[in-house]
Amino acid sequence: MKKVEVVAAVIMNQNEILVVQRGKNKYSYISEKFEFPGGKMEEEETREDAIKREVLEELKMTIVPLKELITVEYEYPDFYLTMHAFLCSTESRDLELTEHIDYKWLAKDKLMGLDWAAADVPIVEMLMKA
Numbered sequence: 001m002k003k004v005e006v007v008a009a010v011i012m013n014q015n016e017i018l019v020v021q022r023g024k025n026k027y028s029y030i031s032e033k034f035e036f037p038g039g040k041m042e043e044e045e046t047r048e049d050a051i052k053r054e055v056l057e058e059l060k061m062t063i064v065p066l067k068e069l070i071t072v073e074y075e076y077p078d079f080y081l082t083m084h085a086f087l088c089s090t091e092s093r094d095l096e097l098t099e100h101i102d103y104k105w106l107a108k109d110k111l112m113g114l115d116w117a118a119a120d121v122p123i124v125e126m127l128m129k130a
Helices: 047-059 108-113 118-129
Strands: 002-013 016-021 038-040 064-075 079-089 102-106
Touching (some): 002 118, 016 108, 047 064, 064 118
Parallel strands (some): 002 079
Antiparallel strands (some): 064 079
């Protein structure tokens, strides 16, 4: 089974968290699901550098990684995912969607109401307890 290692950003601003919605995907189980922005790490790239680069590429947004929150291991039907989630801050809510179809800034207590990609659910659950 293919193994994928990624980073994800839990971006906070004004006590709200940024979430993004994936576009249509060949894998129905992640198509149009909500997730935390991020993506694959490049060779010899630190997790912090990867998350800054991915968010800049996907959202045209500058972030500051503050601390690593959780590492999620999840087996989807077609690949095995290791996802390192970071708490991040940003000075500006300005963004431009380059890969996603929607985004929302939500208070923590509103996160559970979304249709999440399965691997992101443990991050949401951890945030709800914090």
